[in-house]
Amino acid sequence: MKRDKTMMITFVTPALITFALVFIYPTIRTIFMSFFYVQAVTDSLGKWNFVGIDNYIKLFSSQMFVQSLKNIFNIWFWGGIGVFAVALLLSIILTSGVKGKGFFRAAIYLPNVISAVAMATMWIHFVFSSKYGLLHNVFDFLGWENMAAVQWTSPTNQFASMTVAYCFGMVGYYVLIFMAGIEKIPRDFYEAAKLEGAHIFQQFRHITMPLMRAVMRSSIVMWSVSSIVFFIWSMMFSTLDPQVGTVTPMVYMYALVFGRSIVPSDPTLLNAGAGAAVGVIMTLIVLVVFGIVNVTIRDKKIQY
Amino acid sequence: MKVKRQFFLFTAVLLMLSVLPVFSTGQQGADDVDAKNLVYWSMWNETETQAMVLKDAIKEFENENPGVKVDIQWNGREIRKTLQPALDAGTQIDMWDEGVELLTRSWQDYAVNLDPYFEKSYPSTNGKAFKETIIGSLQDLASDLSTDGSIYAVPYQPFVVVSFYNRDHFDKAGITKTPETWAEFLETCDKLQAAGFTPVTIDDAYMDLPLGMHLNRVYGDSNKVVELVKDRSGKLWDDPKVLQAAKDFEALAPYMSPQTEGNKWPAGQQEVATDQVSIYITNGTWLPNEVMGTTGPDFRWGQFPYPAATNSASVTGGIYGAQGFSINNKCAYPDEAFALIAHLTTGKWDKELSAKTYGAPMDTSMPWPVQIEECESVFASLDTYIPWSGGLAEDSDAFPIIVAEFTSLISGKITAEQFIGNVKAKLK
Numbered sequence: 001m002k003r004d005k006t007m008m009i010t011f012v013t014p015a016l017i018t019f020a021l022v023f024i025y026p027t028i029r030t031i032f033m034s035f036f037y038v039q040a041v042t043d044s045l046g047k048w049n050f051v052g053i054d055n056y057i058k059l060f061s062s063q064m065f066v067q068s069l070k071n072i073f074n075i076w077f078w079g080g081i082g083v084f085a086v087a088l089l090l091s092i093i094l095t096s097g098v099k100g101k102g103f104f105r106a107a108i109y110l111p112n113v114i115s116a117v118a119m120a121t122m123w124i125h126f127v128f129s130s131k132y133g134l135l136h137n138v139f140d141f142l143g144w145e146n147m148a149a150v151q152w153t154s155p156t157n158q159f160a161s162m163t164v165a166y167c168f169g170m171v172g173y174y175v176l177i178f179m180a181g182i183e184k185i186p187r188d189f190y191e192a193a194k195l196e197g198a199h200i201f202q203q204f205r206h207i208t209m210p211l212m213r214a215v216m217r218s219s220i221v222m223w224s225v226s227s228i229v230f231f232i233w234s235m236m237f238s239t240l241d242p243q244v245g246t247v248t249p250m251v252y253m254y255a256l257v258f259g260r261s262i263v264p265s266d267p268t269l270l271n272a273g274a275g276a277a278v279g280v281i282m283t284l285i286v287l288v289v290f291g292i293v294n295v296t297i298r299d300k301k302i303q304y
Numbered sequence: 305m306k307v308k309r310q311f312f313l314f315t316a317v318l319l320m321l322s323v324l325p326v327f328s329t330g331q332q333g334a335d336d337v338d339a340k341n342l343v344y345w346s347m348w349n350e351t352e353t354q355a356m357v358l359k360d361a362i363k364e365f366e367n368e369n370p371g372v373k374v375d376i377q378w379n380g381r382e383i384r385k386t387l388q389p390a391l392d393a394g395t396q397i398d399m400w401d402e403g404v405e406l407l408t409r410s411w412q413d414y415a416v417n418l419d420p421y422f423e424k425s426y427p428s429t430n431g432k433a434f435k436e437t438i439i440g441s442l443q444d445l446a447s448d449l450s451t452d453g454s455i456y457a458v459p460y461q462p463f464v465v466v467s468f469y470n471r472d473h474f475d476k477a478g479i480t481k482t483p484e485t486w487a488e489f490l491e492t493c494d495k496l497q498a499a500g501f502t503p504v505t506i507d508d509a510y511m512d513l514p515l516g517m518h519l520n521r522v523y524g525d526s527n528k529v530v531e532l533v534k535d536r537s538g539k540l541w542d543d544p545k546v547l548q549a550a551k552d553f554e555a556l557a558p559y560m561s562p563q564t565e566g567n568k569w570p571a572g573q574q575e576v577a578t579d580q581v582s583i584y585i586t587n588g589t590w591l592p593n594e595v596m597g598t599t600g601p602d603f604r605w606g607q608f609p610y611p612a613a614t615n616s617a618s619v620t621g622g623i624y625g626a627q628g629f630s631i632n633n634k635c636a637y638p639d640e641a642f643a644l645i646a647h648l649t650t651g652k653w654d655k656e657l658s659a660k661t662y663g664a665p666m667d668t669s670m671p672w673p674v675q676i677e678e679c680e681s682v683f684a685s686l687d688t689y690i691p692w693s694g695g696l697a698e699d700s701d702a703f704p705i706i707v708a709e710f711t712s713l714i715s716g717k718i719t720a721e722q723f724i725g726n727v728k729a730k731l732k
Binding site for chain 2: 040041042043044062063064068091124125128129130131149152153154155156157159234237238239241242243245247255256258259260266267269
């Protein structure tokens with residue numbers, strides 16, 4: 001028994017030390033840093049200037065940071081509804097015995113294996129372009145001139161365009177998860193329900209959804225985390241500077257810590273301490289969402 | 305049992321050792337202990353034209369100076385984020401390059417004061433002092449940006465923001481003189497439109513430049529623009545000068561490409577490169593090189609300085625700058641490092657860099673490429689430095705809001721009055 005303990009400690013210690021160094025230490029340092037004005041992220045502690053909760057006050061009085069929170073909420077809420085609805089629909093269709101399931105599953109998942117940078121470029125130039133984009137050409141073909149002339153990537157429309165493009169790529173991921181969840185439900189339940197006269201919506205409402213609670217809960221948490229760290233799509237839709245329609249907390253933090261993407265920022269506008277505060281706020285949001293999801297969608301431990 | 309224990313201990317030690325390299329500082333290895341090794345962190349990616357020219361130039365320098373070896377690290381633009389942490393961590397980096405403004409305003413404390421080197425002559429300066437060989441205004445800029453008036457970055461690859469136009473379109477529209485005032489600019493657009501061309505375009509990436517330039521023309525001082533952007537009371541936005549500036553763009557809107565509002569870089573550039581639009585209102589000297597794949601070298605580019613706004617206070621300011629090299633103040637061989645920089649930025653290799661990238665030369669004795677030849681006189685005429693964005697970006701909260709509203713204004717979606725009203729309301 002004694003030898004086992006030694007063995008355990010010997011093997012676990014390097015992992016624990018590494019975990020503490022690469023995760024716990026940066027977390028504590030980030031929280032600590034968020035109470036200081038720090039111009040460059042690598043500035044030594046001696047250059048840090050204690051400002052209390054000033055960074056947090058400044059963030060919540062900044063129009064762009066508040067806008068970034070609004071954008072992220074809208075991506076999470078509206079995008080989430082869209083992605084989950086489409087993914088559920090597709091997963092039900094694909095698990096209903098349709099022919100070519102494997103092909104459709106692979107095709108729907110395909111956007112996930114393509115780099116987000118390539119996907120965003122494709123959407124911006126080949127779907128949304130008002131000169132030669134897919135939408136323009138389709139509407140033009142249908143003779144809908146006003147729709148063909150819509151500037152999908154203008155400041156007014158780019159948030160919606162970006163959200164649609166992002167959600168399109170995310171559907172396949174959740175289709176796979178939902179399909180796995182649905183396939184786990186015994187077929188007997190559906191057969192019995194059919195014999196009792198339940199139509200497909202009743203089967204979905206009373207069998208599929210209740211037995212997918214755990215899957216839905218995990219999916220919502222994953223969707224929340226991926227929405228809160230929304231970054232690449234935003235950077236692709238506004239490559240140089242954060243824009244009103246595309247700014248998210250991660251993008252705002254990046255701009256605060258590293259400055260503008262191509263041209264130099266005034267060094268006095270940089271504030272890695274405020275960037276750390278953004279990180280702390282985002283972590284708190286994830287925790288709150290996680291808590292709410294756990295409380296509202298309880299797993300009833302149904303065995304089947 | 306003993307063997308088993310020894311095996312576990314051995315495995316544990318191996319695990320520990322595998323973690324250790326994570327904490328090493330990654331010192332650059334010196335291949336030749338007798339050579340003077342210089343480590344150069346470059347802002348270019350290895351496959352870029354600039355990198356290829358620099359690589360050949362450095363090879364030649366090493367051949368001519370057998371005692372010097374240069375280790376090049378191609379960082380690309382990521383250097384903006386990686387250089388300072390690396391310097392703070394004590395990594396050996398003897399020289400680096402980036403924009404002169406960034407080099408001086410952000411990294412001056414890490415760099416050598418280069419003033420003495422500018423007084424000396426080098427093999428590529430034909431016996432003249434280095435400072436007499438390269439563009440004077442960029443030396444002034446480099447010293448003006450520093451906190452003590454000294455130079456900490458050697459400029460190369462100069463750029464200037466101008467209006468680009470298609471000479472063929474101008475010829476076909478019967479335009480013989482480039483516009484100098486806003487009224488002339490609108491007249492030019494009118495002629496182009498009458499000749500069947502779409503007159504003007506721009507991308508989202510450069511959308512801040514026309515407004516920044518215009519307000520600088522109106523006020524003649526970028527500090528006034530900064531004050532305007534930071535104003536949350538709305539009083540400064542009520543200045544009739546601002547309304548007039550907005551009205552100038554309202555008048556330009558009918559001449560803009562219908563794609564302007566949704567143009568994501570480089571869609572607007574491609575509109576000009578593919579002959580669909582005649583003028584790109586504000587872009588840098590690098591534009592012909594960026595679209596060379598589309599236009600080919602025979603595209604007849606022309607340039608003119610940003611026109612005077614209605615009731616301009618000044619017309620001689622411009623957005624200009626350059627890339628630059630700095631030397632680490634901890635570099636063991638600063639003389640050799642500067643000799644290398646002089647080798648790269650003057651004479652043969654400056655000419656080569658200019659020719660291969662269709663960019664401006666730093667050496668005043670070198671000709672400008674035909675694609676940007678009109679920029680030379682524009683560059684020479686500038687007497688006031690306007691920062692990128694013209695000062696609009698000095699408030700990072702207000703900047704995106706103003707640019708979004710300006711995009712609607714220049715695209716003809718809102719009027720000048722609505723522009724002012726929207727900006728005031730959103731900045732409150």
